[in-house]
Amino acid sequence: MPLQYPGRLPDHGRFDYLPITRRPAWRWPGGVGLAVYLGFNLEHFAFGEGLGAGIGPASPAPDVLNHAWREYGNRVGAWRCLETFDRLGLPAAALVNTALYDHCPELVAACVARGDELVGHGHTNAERQGVLAEGEERALLLACRERMQRESGRAPDGWLSPWISESRVTPDLLAETGYGYTLNWCHDDQPLPMRTRSGLPLWAVPYPQELNDIPMIVARAMDGRDFARMITDQLDEMLEQTAAPGAPALVMGIALHPYLVGQPYRLRHLRQALERVAAARDAGRVWLCTPGAIWHHARAQAAG
Template sequence: MSTRWPDRLPTHDRFDYRPITRRPDYTWPNGARLAVYIGFNVEHFAFGDGLGACIGPASPQPDVLNHGWREYGNRVGAWRCLELFDALALPTGALVNTALYDHCPELVQALVARGDELIGHGHSNAERQGVLDEEHERALLMRCRERMLRESGQAPAGWLSPWISESALTPDLLAETGYGYTLNWCHDDQPLRMRTRGGGSLWSVPYPQELNDIPMIVGRLMDARDFSAMVVDNFEEMLDQSRAQPLVMGVALHPYIVGQPYRLRHLRTALARLAQARDRGDIWFTTPGAIASHVGEIERERPGEFG
C-alpha cells in the first residue's frame, strides 16, 4: 500500500511567503537603512508558583534561589540598566508586566519619565497566555491595556506575550482589542502585515530570539563578553545587509540577567558601539512602536506592498 502525503502542510495563513530579496524598498527616518531598538523586559513573577527562568536547578516551591535571582532585576538590575541607557541617551521599548504596578510602581514610573514606549507583556511572566480560552485571553489583553492607560497615561500599541505563548486566536484578539502590532513572531528582519479574522490586520515587528539574553546566556550558557560581541557582530553585518533592504534589529534584554554588574560592563561596550553609529547617522535608534508607525505611513502612501 502506498502512502499519500498531503500536497501542502498545515499553515497559519497569517501572511504569505515573500523572500527578503523581493520586497518594496524604503528608508527609515533621516535616510537610515537600519532601525535598531532595545526590548527591555521588566517582569514580575509569583512567589512559590508558576514559570520563570532559572539560574540553578528548579527546586520544590518556594524556590527561593530562582525567585530571588529574578527579583534582583527589579530591585537593582533594572535601575543600573536605566543609568546606562540614560548615559547613552538610548530609548527603549519597555515590555511591562502589569503586576509591576502592584509590586514596584516606581520602576514603571521611571520608564514613563524617560519617555520610553510601554508595550503590553501580560500580567505576569509566571503565566502562559496560550493556554487561555478565547474569553479569558481577550480579558487579559483588555485588562493590561486598560491598566497601563490608567496608571501610566499611555495605552500600549504593541504586545509581546509572556514566554511568546500564543493561542491560535492571539493575532485576531490583539487586533480586536486595540493593539496595532505584535512582537511575538521572529520570522523576518522587516515589519509586515498579518491577516486577522474579519478582514482585519496587525503589524508584526521583528523581535529577536538570537540577540536575546535569555536563550543565549541562560539557555546556551553564553558568557557576557561573547554576548556583547554577538550584538556588535550582528549589528555590523546587518548594517552591511541594509544597503540592499531596509532592516530592523532588536536587542532583547532582561535586567535580572544583563543587570548583573559583570554583564552590564560588557553590555555597555556593545550599546556604546550602537550609540556611536546613531550619532554618525548610520542608523535610526528607535522603539518598536515608532517602527510600526513609520511603515504604516509608508503603506498608506503605497497600499498593498507590505502584505
Template sequence: MCPTLDLVAHDRYRYSAITRRPHFLWPGGKRLAVYIGFNLEHFAFGEGLGAELCPGGPHPDVLNYAWRDYGNRVGVWRLLRLFGDLDLPVSVLANSAIYHYCPEVMDAFRARGDEIVGHGRTNSERQGVLAPEEERRLIEEATDIIARSEGRRPLGWLGPWISQSPVTPDLLAEAGYQYLLDWCMDDQPVWFTTRNGGRILSIPYPQELNDIPSIVGRKDNGEQFATMITDTFDEMLEQSAGQSLVMGIALHPYLVGQPHRLRPLRRALQAIVARRDDIWITTAGGISAFSRTLPDGIVPA
C-alpha cells in the same frame, strides 16, 4: 512536480523572500532601524513559571525567585543609568503586575518618555493555553492597568513567554493593538491577517539576540552575548546598504543587570551609538508607526 503536502498552516502571512521586496527608507534616509526591547517582569512566589539560574527545587523556589527579583531591585536601575548615559530610548515590555509591585520603576521610565508595550499580567503564566474568553480578559486587564497608569493605552504587545493561542492576533487587533512582537521570522515588519478582514503589524523581535535564549538557554557568558550584539550590528549595517532592516535587542534586567554582564553590554551599546548618524535608533512603536505610513505593497502581507 512534487506532490502537494497538506500541512496545517496559520494563514496569517504568505511566504515572501526578503531579497524580492520593494525598497524603502526609514526616517532621515536611514536603512537600519535599531531598538531595544527591555523586559520588566514580575513572578509569583511559590508557583507558576520563571527562568532558572540553576535547576530549582520544590516550591517555594527561593534561589530562582530571588535571582529574578534582583532585576527589579538592582539591575533595572543600573540599566536605566546606562540608557541615560547613552541617550538610548527603549521599548519597555511590562508585565502589568510591575505597576503594583514596584511602581517607582515605571515612574522612572515614564519620566524618560519611553514607550510602554503590553507584556501580559505576569511571566508566571502563559496566555496561549487559555480559552479565548480568558485570554481576552488577560489582554483587557493588562491593557487597562497600563492605560490608567500611563494616561494612554499601549499599542504593542509581547505575550509572556512568547505565548500565543490560535486567536491571539485576532484578540489583539480587536482590543485596539497595532502591532505584536511574538514572531521572529523576519528582519522587516510584516502584516498579519486577522479575522473579519482586519490586520495587525508584526515587528521583528529577536530570539537570537535575546539574553534569555543566549544566557539561560545556551549558557553564553556576558562577553559572548555582547559579541553577538556587535557582530549582528556590523553585519546588519552592511546588509542594510541593499535594503532597509530592523535590528532588535531583547534584554532582561535580572540577566544583563548583573555586574559581570553589564560591563560588556555597555561596550556593545557604546559601539552602536557611535554610529548614531548612520542608523535610526528608535522604538518598536516608532517602527510600527512609520511602517503604517508606507504605501500598500511595501510591507509584505
C-alpha cells in the same frame, strides 16, 4: 502504485511567503537602512508558584534561589540598565508585566519619565497566555491595556506575550482589543502586516529570538562578553546588508532582561556594545528608536 506524497502542510494563514530579496525599496527616517531598538523586559513572578527562568535547577516551592535571582532585576539590575541608557541617550521599549504596578510601580514610572514606549507583556511571566480560553485571553488583553492607561497615562500599541505563548486566535484578539502590532512573530527582518479574522490590521514587528539574553545566557550558558559580541556582530552585518542602493530597510532588536544583563559583570560588556550602537546612531548610520515608531513608519510606507 506511484508514491503518493501528502498535500500542502497546514498553514497559519497570517501572511504569505515573500523573500527578503523581493521587497520594495524604502528607508527609515534620515535615509538610513537599519532601525535598532531595545526591548527592555520588566517582569514579575509569583512567589512559590508558576513559571520563571532559573539560575539553578528548580526546587520545591518556595524556590527562593530562582525567585530572588529574578527579583534582583527589579531591585537593582533594571536601575543600572536605565543609568546606562541615560548615559548613552538610548530610548527603550519597556515590555511591562502589569503586576509591576502592584509590586514596584517606581520602576514603570521611571521608564515613563524617560519617555520610553510601554509595550504590553501580560500580567505576569509566571503564566502562559496560550493556555487560556478565548474569553479569558480577551479579558487579559483588555485588562492590561486598561491598567497601563490608568496607571501610566498611555495604552500600549504593541504586545509581547509572556514566554511568547499564543493561542490560535491571539493575533485576532490583539487586533480586536486595540493593539496595532505584535512582537510575538520573529519570522522576518522587516515589519509586515498580518491577516486577522475581522480584517482589522495587525503588524508583526521583529523581536529577536537569538539576540536575546535569555536563550543565549540561560539556555546556552553564554558569557556576557560573548553576548555583547553578538550585538556588535549583528550590528556590523546588518549595516552591510542595508548599505547597498536598493537594499531593504531592516530591523535589529536587542532583547534584554535586567536580572541577566543588569548583573554588574555583564552590564560592563553590554555597555560597551551599546556604545557601538550609539556611535552608529551619532554617525547617521542607524535609526535608534522603539518598535512603536517602527510600526508607525512601516504603516506609512505601506499606505504610499
